[in-house]
Amino acid sequence: MKKTLIFLLLLSVFSAKSQEDYSDFYAKREASLKSENGWLNLAGLFWLKEGENTIGGAESNDFVFPHAEATLGKVILQNSQVLYNGQVIFPYSGPKPTVISHQSLRWFIIQRGDKFAIRLRDLEGEYLKAFHGIEHFPADAKWKIKAKFIPTAGKKVTIIDITGRSYQEDSPGLLEFVVDGKAYRLEAGPGETKEDFFVVFGDATNKTSTYGGGRFLDTKGFNADGTVTLDFNKAYNPPCAFTPFATCPLPTKENKLTLAIPAGEKNAGHH
Secondary structure, X not given: OHHHHHHHHHXXXXXXXXXXXXXXXXXXXXXXXHOOOOOOOEEEEEEOOOEEEEEEOOOOOOEEOOOOOOOOEEEEEEOOEEEEOOEEEEOOOOOOOOXXXXXXXXXXXXXXXXXXXXXEEEOOOHHHHHOOOOOEOOOOHHHEEEEXXXXXXXXXXXXXXXXXXXXXXXXXXXEEEEEOOEEEEEEEEEOOOOXXXXXXXXXXXXXXXXXXXXXXXXEOOOOOOOOEEEEHHHOEOOHHHOOOOOOOEOOOHHHEOOOOXXXXXXXXXXX
């Protein structure tokens, strides 16, 4: 009886720690979304044409910024260089974007392939104000899975984003795992380090309980036996689940699983 009580006590402590780990992950995730560099304050995505582009609050501008002064100046795109009122703001002068501020607005230039756009943030934006957290499936050990890593060095895959643009990306390997006796594979993309991977996947819960454009998953290093842990309890929504002003990659054909994965973040319910 005493041994049974000790076992149950240890089990409850382990479960509490496990749940606390996920709670911490979820809390950091939401804090990141709400931060100044998070996705919830995006307020515009304006694709530049070659030459002069006017910006400001007046409808006569090429690009209208919310609650801004009538005229904020000119953005000029010329030979892959972007100037704002005579100042070069792209390419960046350092590792981080050159950010322009105006009241609660922040904006900078992004590049997608051979296209350039103004990414606009509003620190008092509607999506940020309307955010009340993210729903998750209950954490389930079934969805913390060891996957076999199959190297595919030198392989390139075509990624299509939500805007329809496509680009090539390295795919260092395949992650093969088994659920209920059936094997599945996911194409892995580069992660934060050479031993980490980033996965964009779809599953049978998409468009019902999870976002229709799939979800993201990060892996952290290799296990001692050479496997990679896929913890779907940490699967998270792409930015496009929260805002129409992001450019998110979609799952490749290989990564659209017929399997339902009721783990991780549920649909944010906005897009």
